[in-house]
Amino acid sequence: MSRNTSPRLEVDALTVTFGGLTALDDVGFTVDSGEIVALIGPNGAGKTTVFNAVCALVRPAAGTIRIGGRPAPRRPEALLDRGVARTLQGLGLFGGMTVLENIVIPIAGAPDRDARAASALERAELGGVASSDIDALPYPVRKRVALARALVTRPDLLLLDEPAGGLGDDDIEDLSIRIRAVRDDGCSVLLVEHHVDFIMSIADRIVVLDFGRVVACGTPDEVRADPAVESAYLGWEAA
Numbered sequence: 482m483s484r485n486t487s488p489r490l491e492v493d494a495l496t497v498t499f500g501g502l503t504a505l506d507d508v509g510f511t512v513d514s515g516e517i518v519a520l521i522g523p524n525g526a527g528k529t530t531v532f533n534a535v536c537a538l539v540r541p542a543a544g545t546i547r548i549g550g551r552p553a554p555r556r557p558e559a560l561l562d563r564g565v566a567r568t569l570q571g572l573g574l575f576g577g578m579t580v581l582e583n584i585v586i587p588i589a590g591a592p593d594r595d596a597r598a599a600s601a602l603e604r605a606e607l608g609g610v611a612s613s614d615i616d617a618l619p620y621p622v623r624k625r626v627a628l629a630r631a632l633v634t635r636p637d638l639l640l641l642d643e644p645a646g647g648l649g650d651d652d653i654e655d656l657s658i659r660i661r662a663v664r665d666d667g668c669s670v671l672l673v674e675h676h677v678d679f680i681m682s683i684a685d686r687i688v689v690l691d692f693g694r695v696v697a698c699g700t701p702d703e704v705r706a707d708p709a710v711e712s713a714y715l716g717w718e719a720a
């Protein structure tokens with residue numbers, strides 16, 4: 482049996498426009514199997530728009546997106562079956578519901594729903610707060626719930642939009658361990674982040690966007706040494 486050696490995600494010549502604004506301009510990059518790739522860039526660079534295009538929430542003006550070697554679905558509902566999960570910038574959780582109720586949402590129709598939810602809760606060390614109201618929990622715990630809600634779908638491509646946003650150093654360290662564990666289980670990870678130290682320590686490769694264009698791409702060391710990155714990033718850490 483031949484194995485599928487296509488990249489988990491291939492974005493090629495992707496252009497997205499909103500009215501007169503070109504949010505993405507000829508963007509291309511890949512995420513290989515078992516790779517952690519960071520997408521970085523100043524506010525408004527187009528990072529979330531890349532996620533939205535991959536997830537079929539915006540329709541590209543041009544370009545192609547392939548997931549596991551096949552064209553990406555055109556309907557967001559089809560992503561789950563293609564092994565793609567994402568977290569949203571911020572939290573994106575449902576207030577007035579418990580932790581368990583939030584986690585079960587993406588697998589509500591699955592016959593083994595309860596067992597999968599229990600395993601996701603355990604893995605995220607959320608078993609003790611399963612029936613807690615989501616609004617009553619500290620922010621770092623809620624961020625962990627958002628991650629668990631993506632992982633409960635057992636993705637092989639995980640898109641994380643600012644997973645470290647609003648977290649302190651200890652929680653970022655905990656997050657790094659969790660993301661590496663996801664990768665070690667064979668899931669590719671594409672993450673958007675503003676925390677430089679976190680990105681440099683966790684990413685296998687970094688793609689730098691500025692004004693909707695890829696201005697640099699490479700290993701953390703290559704990107705750090707690239708003059709284009711410094712000019713794109715003046716002031717970005719304040720965001």
Ligand SMILES: Nc1ncnc2c1ncn2[C@@H]1O[C@H](COP(=O)(O)OP(=O)(O)OP(=O)(O)O)[C@@H](O)[C@H]1O
Nearest residue numbers: 499502504522523524525526527528529530531570
């Ligand atoms: N639905 C939309 N309609 C119109 N313009 C949009 C829409 N979504 C994004 N934009 C614009 O596209 C550009 C890229 O936005 P995007 O949210 O992708 O940036 P980002 O890199 O994620 O920024 P941040 O770091 O602030 O999250 C911005 O100028 C934004 O205002």
Ligand SMILES: [Mg+2]
Nearest residue numbers: 528529530570
């Ligand atoms: Mg964004």
